[in-house]
Amino acid sequence: MERRYDFKSIEPKWQNYWAQHNFFKVLEDPGRPKYYDLEMFPYPSGNLHMGHVRNYAIGDVVARFKSMNGYNVLHPMGWDAFGLPAENAAIKHGAHPARWTYANIENMKSQLKTLGISYDWDRELASCKPDYYKFTQWMFLKLHENGLAYKKSAAVNWCPSCQTVLANEQVVDGACERCETPVNKRQLAQWFFKITDYAQRLLDDLDKLPGWPDKVKIMQRNWIGRSEGGQFDLQIEGSSETMTVFTTRPDTVFGITYMVLAPEHPLVETISQGTPQEEKVKEFVQRMQFLSEAERTSTDAEKEGVFTGACALNPMNGDRIPIWIANYVLVDYGTGAIMAVPAHDQRDFEFARKYGLPVQVVIKSPDSPADGDSMQEAYEEDGVMVNSRDFNGLSVTLGKQQVVAYMEEKGIGEGTINFRLRDWLISRQRYWGCPIPMVYCEECGLIPVAEADLPVLLPEDVEFRPSGESPLNYVESFHKTECPSCGGRARRETDTMDTFVCSSWYFDRFCDPHNDTLPFSKEAVDYWMPVDQYIGGVEHAILHLMYSRFFTKFLYDQDFLSCDEPFTNLLTQGMVLKDGSKMSKSKGNVVSPEEIINTYGADTARLFILFASPPERDLEWSDQGVEGSYRFLNRVWRTVNSCAGDIRDISLPPQFGQLEGEARQLRYKTHATIKKVSDDIELRFNFNTAISAIMELNNMLTAYLDHDEQDLSVLKEAVETMIVLLSPFSPHICEELWQMCGHQDSVSLQSWPRWDAAALVQDEIEIAIQVSGKVRDRIMVPTGLSEDDLQDLALAQPKIQELLAGKQVVKTIVIPGKLVNIVAR
């Protein structure tokens, strides 16, 4: 017998076997329940890292477990293949993004194959391939057709050094992710998706997702940021203009002592013109423009502003109110203008004190200050309305309703709901992305490309200049085109789409990946969607998951899908850490999966990563831990080796009779392990405890094999059960061991074992006896003893008698099967 099992030959052997026999290829099968198991598809950076291994190992346990439980399992893999790194590589090393990307995919795919994950590779897709992005463009056209894709001028993140716009997620702490230059804002015409139309549904339907972690739902709720309030207009004194404000506190409208516009608000220039303040206002607005996003919006930046020289009239009482501009009001939230009530809003309060503006109390509770001048801070709690004319005496809640009702009646304003969620900016001035299928015609304006003309191909023969500007701008054969409508001269849109667009529907495409007329057939998605289990990192809690939900709802509304939520259950896996921090090149603490697989094999790598920590939690990498997992697999190897010959020809009895002693205990353990492993995988995703249960079974088997007399049926059942239970975690070694036990078929094709309730019946159990809550003795008792008998037995123990001498028993608590607690004084 070999000292160590030979994973180097076993693993490729079974990987080839699975591939040759199309083990993981699936088709729709109405006769079996479906299960769609999906891990977030990776960006092809070139190399697999431990986070990937963890993600796919978790997914594979689920896929193999469900498959052995009779489900028709869809488990696909693909590539999120557009994106900035490919272009950076092109600029830096001169490699074409396409070549760079496809080479990376090749490399990562071969690494992935050495892990032995049960993917249906026939469904592989790459978002950068024309047969895929054709339909990303199709999605754009459908959204455009329905008024959900539009172009508008917007302030976007601009890196002055790279000479390009950046996505929000490419701005880290106010600086460019690539060169660390502070980012500023620039006004550019950009494409948006109108995700805000779906804000309410995206919020409400979170309640339809009990299979999602609360953490993620809370993050999405906050991101959507719904707030109820009112919106009303104020006449600007001496002008025909009005300004509109949004407030969540209509009840404090009589406490307004000044108004504030965001510096970028379009009214700022008009109303300050010709006033003595004009110059100061211009100066302030300019200064704000030069500030970076981070400096401008950080909470600890001091509030500052200037008077515009103009006043507005409070529609409730006709009061003249000065209009200011200030850094703390944001142009893109609400109406970009606020009513300031310093007595009841801390931000307004700080500003008012700094500039000597009045503070007027309009909400009063018994313990709140009545006088604005002596207030130390704003009073934001509940109370009743004062100094508010007819509304005096109303509570905050009632006041809100009645002030809004009054405004509606008088045509001053109305109740409104505001969302923090903004429309999704999808334009990127980048080459390596999905082209936006629109053209600009000199005659007809903005015209969508006809569906029949898709895909708009990304030209391959392009030049990369270090300026970072999109090469599409230089490629005449690309941008020079004809108008789809009038046939006249037109220019193609050279912006490409945010890669999040590509990843917002890839899970649908997996259902029907080779369809060349539609993104997917209705039949295919009706069978497979929604995804039953989605697995990936928390970093996508908001963006990717929200965008995918938005796309799904849109496709549902258009009747392309029958479900309106894409992911029924979501598992967010923790990070893989080394020495307490995230693995990174700069820290030099990266452990390469390739190396681990070479040294210990994929089965060990998978087992360790699943054993070291439950999936949601961060995982501390330990080289010694890996060694331990490897030792365990070797122990299993030896266990099976040493008895395979003895059990090979044994056939299991249809029923195990009354067993005694060790054999009985072993059979108990076998079935207890089936139950434990099944529950841990299915109910809790606690793979670490499932594996530890298998370890216990193997430990018991090792001991059992030392006995002279063995019940070979019980032994066979235990050994084979262990192999089957271990197979979703470490499939290759289990295939080999299964074969060693004399089986011709694959362990992957076995049904998941069922536990036999009869085997779990014990006739004796240990009971703890407590005196006043402290364990003082333990006794073995027959199961099924009555509570009274149990109590009598406990009291009769000599040790307990001794302890109770001279004391009075106050009370006895009996927990059958667990303990007896005797309370004595």
Added chain:
RNA sequence: GCGGAUGUGGUGGAACUGGCAGACACGCUGGAUUUAGGUUCCAGUGGGUAAUUCCGUGGGGGUUCGAGUCCCUUCAUCCGCACCA
């Protein structure tokens, strides 16, 4: 500042509904096998104590016959959002 999570042996972690804290591993100690190292196997391993036993789940308080688990309070670390009117 707001929101969320996590604090258990030397380490990773277990304890699922309030019921024997530390399963399973790693590490360490001792022993066996081996010329030796490695491998493998056996035994021990929360802390204090000579010992009956006492103390122990970040700290403090509470509820309970009984608390890692429930309640209040406090500290530390990590993550997300951050002037959202």
